[in-house]
Each structure stands twice: as structure tokens, then as C-alpha cells.
Amino acid sequence: MKVSLEFLYHFCCDRCKSWWSRADIEPQIDEKVYCPNCGHVNIIEGIQTFRNAAKYTCTQRIPDY
Numbered sequence: 001m002k003v004s005l006e007f008l009y010h011f012c013c014d015r016c017k018s019w020w021s022r023a024d025i026e027p028q029i030d031e032k033v034y035c036p037n038c039g040h041v042n043i044i045e046g047i048q049t050f051r052n053a054a055k056y057t058c059t060q061r062i063p064d065y
């Protein structure tokens with residue numbers, strides 16, 4: 001049996017605070033990401049991991065999309 005790892009990135013809109021996920025495609029710094037809820041163009045500033053974002057992540061509530 002082979003086992004593969006999936007990376008799941010959570011995006012949290014700066015304007016409306018909705019959040020959604022994207023699998024495996026690594027976000028890039030300064031990448032533009034459109035919010036599926038309000039259409040705001042978010043700019044990726046950095047990627048937090050389980051090491052530095054265990055608290056205060058947007059995943060403390062159910063996803064909006």
C-alpha cells in the first residue's frame with residue numbers, strides 16, 4: 001500500500017472573514033486570491049503552519065465555502 005500526503009490550505013478573507021480551502025496548490029507570497037463570498041482581492045502575505053498558527057486561525061468555526 002502506498003500513502004500520499006495532502007496539503008490543505010485555508011484562506012481567510014481580510015474583508016469579510018469568510019474562509020475556504022484549497023488542496024495541494026501551494027499559495028505564493030504576493031499572490032492575489034479572490035474571496036468567493038465578497039469578491040475582495042486578498043494578497044497573500046505569508047503562510048502560517050501548525051507550528052506558528054495553532055491559535056487564532058480562521059478554522060475555529062465551520063467553513064463558509
Ligand SMILES: [Zn+2]
Binds near residue numbers: 015018035036038
Ligand atoms: Zn470576503
